[in-house]
Amino acid sequence: MTQKSDHIPRATIQRLAVYVQVLENLLREGTEVISSEPLAKACNVNASQIRKDLAYFGEFGVRGVGYYVKSLIDSITSALGVDREWRTVLIGVGNLGRALLNHKEFRLRGFNIVGAFDCDPFKIGEEISGLEVVCTKRLKEKIGENGAEIGIITTPPERAQRAANHLVEAGIKGILNFAPARISVPSEVNVEYVDLFHHLYALSFNITFGSSE
Amino acid sequence: MTQKSDHIPRATIQRLAVYVQVLENLLREGTEVISSEPLAKACNVNASQIRKDLAYFGEFGVRGVGYYVKSLIDSITSALGVDREWRTVLIGVGNLGRALLNHKEFRLRGFNIVGAFDCDPFKIGEEISGLEVVCTKRLKEKIGENGAEIGIITTPPERAQRAANHLVEAGIKGILNFAPARISVPSEVNVEYVDLFHHLYALSFNITFGSSE
DNA sequence: TTATAATTGGGAATGATTTCACAATCAGGA
DNA sequence: TCCTGATTGTGAAATCATTCCCAATTATAA
Structure with a gap:
């Protein structure tokens, strides 16, 4: 196409x-x-x-x-460009990260999560939905093996930039960022932000000041 | 303001x-x-x-x-209009629903989840993050008690419209819809859509056809 | 007290997106 | 085969959003 x-x-x-x-x-x-x-x-x-x-x-x-x-x-x-498989990795195995790892729809829609990373030693080694959680330091090595092109960030905001740096260094092409923080990356890397609260804020504004009139 | x-x-x-x-x-x-x-x-x-x-x-x-x-x-x-508390209820206690119920940030930002609903008898009665899952049929009654104004839909797509109908009937003013389906509601009800895949599609498109040039 | 440097707020110009309106095209039936 | 009704694709017009630019305002220092 x-x-x-x-x-x-x-x-x-x-x-x-x-x-x-x-x-x-x-x-x-x-x-x-x-x-x-x-x-x-x-x-x-x-x-x-x-x-x-x-x-x-x-x-x-x-x-x-x-x-x-x-x-x-x-x-x-x-x-x-979604008529193909996209391999993705996820950084930040918290509540949200776990939910996404268990979300079957990803695979169904061709966005295969092929790696889960976290820097918390208590989480490393844990298995979630058939994936072993790996130390974030090994990101580049692992991406070299699995060829992922998209990174998903589900860390707390203060660790989002570091996660992004790791992903960029590993040669990722796009980032889906769930952390409530802006990140800066080289211009050839694409970033999309998902923020629940942006939508809730919009609702709050529309309900309060009436968009439906 | x-x-x-x-x-x-x-x-x-x-x-x-x-x-x-x-x-x-x-x-x-x-x-x-x-x-x-x-x-x-x-x-x-x-x-x-x-x-x-x-x-x-x-x-x-x-x-x-x-x-x-x-x-x-x-x-x-x-x-x-976010300098106040907003009470919300959640319909659809699946993977995503559970993750949201456990997400402390909601309360922190003033969007208090005060009710969890599902129509699956196996889930009703279960307690998640201090909330008992209640049958969706009792939505109106419960909202009468807790005064929630925002509904969060985390059902599968085929049940999204029904959930929306329940919410509208219960007098809700805004809906945050995570289900991958458009819903139709009276014009005085505000709807915001959150769809992961829209963002992933955008990434896919930008990576494939190059937005960064 | 006055001059200077910084920075906002907002009018005007530009640029982008959406909507309108209609010629071009197609299926189906007479 | 030709006519009718439906619906697309698209240039032009209208609307909406962004950026530019500078007068107005403020703090600070001489």
Whole structure:
């Protein structure tokens, strides 16, 4: 899959992920074809938004008919580069780290967690969901063996930057950071932040000052 | 705290949460005053962006000096409506649900989880982090007692809409949805989606097609 | 008291994204 | 084969967000 256009808005990428989610649920319910209008409703966006988003990557629809759900899912996942296996490692075996390690959906969606790391000697050696927790110092060595490209940080905030440094040094290409801290990495490394509290803050603001009016 | 301006961009709200995160880390390191330029660097945004974002809510800085870190945190949290306790309930006591119930940070940040619900008879009655898991059917009754305003959905996707319906019926004002499905609710109810895979998809796309060039 | 250096707040200009509107295209039936 | 109704793909317009720039303001030091 190659892009038709050079620059693709970040918002478009985020929406594509939503489209996939909704399309998968539609497929599960037996829908084979859908047009942009009802799909837009289900995704809570504008119909031309969907068409424009898809147009960045090619022409996937049939005029007068709509989109074939299954083939559209394939087209979008291919456009996002998720039609393959991605190997990941996780640093920080706390509550959240454990939950993620036990989350089967990761493997199901092609994001295989192939290594778990922590610097706490009491955790090293422990086995979680078939993975042995390894000392963070051995990260580079281990990544050399398993070829992981994505790192997941689930440490406390004060250790996030150190974890990021380890990952960068090991040659990782992308980081998913759950720690509530910004990290700085070389520009060729991609970072995505997941922060529950950002969403809770947004809820708090919207409830308090009313976004729904 | 009241807003100066009527409409505030969603992106601004998200950035305010980032500013708080970074400012809290600065405070922990002993910084008392900071100007928009270095703060912008730490947050990875433009300096006038910060000033404009803050200007939606009032004038918090001192010309020629900058912003007092502590007081700016207070101003922003007040602007977001998070300078109070928010009571929340959680539906869906799976892996993720358990991890969230055990996550102390929630209480620390004023988002108190005061109820845990599930429809699985094997889970009902179980005690997690001081909370007894209750049948989802008793949601309305329980919320009547504890006055929760925010619901957290951690069910599988196919049960997300039902959970949302229960929450709406119980009079909840906002929903944080971790289930990989869109839900539909009346417009006065606010919904925020947290989806790991959206972030992983974005990473995949950026790594594959190069956002860092 | 006045001059200087720093830095905010906000208007104006720019840039990006979303929505509109419609020609182009397709399936299906007469 | 041709017409009708539906729906895409896309240029143009409208909206929204970001960045630039500088007057206004403040602390500090002479």
